[in-house]
Amino acid sequence: MDVAAARNLFVNGDRSLSARIRLKRWEMMLKLMPDLPRMKILDLGGTRNWWLKAPFQPPQVTIVNLDIDEQAGRLTTVRGDACEADRLLTDQTFDLVFSNSLIEHVGGHHAWSKLANVARKMAPRYLIQTPYRYFPVEPHWLLPGMQFLPLPLRYKAAIWWPLGHTWGWPKPQTLDEVLSTQLLTATEMRRYFPDAELHWEKFFGLPKSMIVVR
Template sequence: MSVVDLGGRVGFWRRLPVRPKHVHVVNLEPAPADLPEWVEVDHGDACALPAEIADRRYDLVFSNSVIEHVGGHERRLRFAEAVHALAPAYWVQTPYRYFPIEPHWIAPGMQFLPVVVRREVARKWPLAYTPGRTREEALSRVLWTELVDKTQMRAYFPDATLRSEKVMGLTKSLIAYKTA
């Protein structure tokens, strides 16, 4: 199986007990230096893939917790279009907007606060994954994190089965998947 991972990391695939024959990771981050022979990494924007990636076909598109970081509805649409075009099957996971804990900062209800308050939480919250940032850095992180809901996921992936991952009976994240 050939897999394209939009926004993923090589480390994720290395840790799996079973792996695909070929994984192509496309991310805005730089590639690690030591790549196994079964991994290919390209620097690229999943919402505006370069032709040399967009013209390829894979067995599966995989994306884990990326769609909420691509930047607004228009870019999420482009992301979804890339998913649909690259393979007949896909698996796209995202944290659920209405889970009571915002997963990036592990802060209760943070996703519902005004942007200025989210910025300050992002700077000072003790459980944040990046506390101590400047106001500008924190604001950038906050603005690039926009959780989505079930209606949005159904709109972006209308041919998918939508599953809910639950914790204590509450939906924690959503998975849109389609088999070939």
Template sequence: MRNLVAGTSSSSLAGRARARRWNLFLRTFPDLERLKVVDLGGTPQFWSASPIRPRSLTVVNLATSNSPATDWVEVVTGDACKAAELGLQNDYDLVFSNSTIEHVGGHDRCLAFAETVKTLGSRHWIQTPYRYFPIEPHFVFPGLQFLPIALRQHVAARWPLSYTKSMGGNLDDPLDAVLWTELLSRTHMKYYFPASEIVSERFAGLTKSLIAVRR
């Protein structure tokens, strides 16, 4: 599982879209400041953008965090698809995830990720970019998700807007970046979260991302 969310300026198009998402999230969970939250695949830095912070936050990510310890954030290095290995209790008020499930690696791993979500808490917000939005969001390239793997690799290595380049990242292995990114459809999300409401996040009238919500 990878955490592949590119940073953007708050004045950019992507930055404004994320601000709208925060607003939607806070309207959905207006009691956030009273909640104990676990974020699967996130980072403490991501939550620094939130206008309201939760009562406590546990962040689970495969990558080791360099963030300094705080009194309200616990960082767990681990695989969110393997709930039993995380050592976390089923006592979270809200399970949160932003743009992670599409990076976990295949149908069986998505099922395991969804099972972790259901294991850790009864309420959740699980966001993922929509497969059929015309612009692939990680590489900012039209229809990249529908191209053969070899062509996706070619674009990832050369397209100047690819997420790894925007982050100053290393594209020595663009094929690896491509293979770790598999966008999901509404049918996928409904299958993985059958008891959830699947909310559409729209841009220019088109569904840009999907959010599995259980209130």
């Protein structure tokens, strides 16, 4: 199998393994929070594409992301640091703070604490998802055990491994992505979100990611 075919099977497209996993995650989120489609949502670190491909369309979603063009409408996008969303949106209220696969990218203890504080402050409810550190396959690069390698080997793997999301990126950008990805444990998620219930997203019976819900 060539690289293009492998990426289509595992990563790219609406029928890839990654797409099917995302759909199953939506199903789980809707079971955990059935009124999600009717909420006014603040999405920390999300994308327009994530919501355009969602199986439902909430009445209003505001997305805060460092790498996004500002745009208004049903999907309102705000360029900025999700850990500073409370300062960017001082005059707005939301039903739910939502975040999918962001917290592992924001940068360690102090940033994790800030993101958790924003989630608690900006809405009465929140739903935060993140990959589980001890799932055997690193989820961003789809490479077994990559998260446990020393930094130089993780960097080389990110360049070499064709299923990773950094495949074909410039080397400096790839290094930045490796440096900024730090998977969390269940103990850490319970530490940062003590007022939430932790739920497991599983793959073939193994805990793949965590979803904390308040």
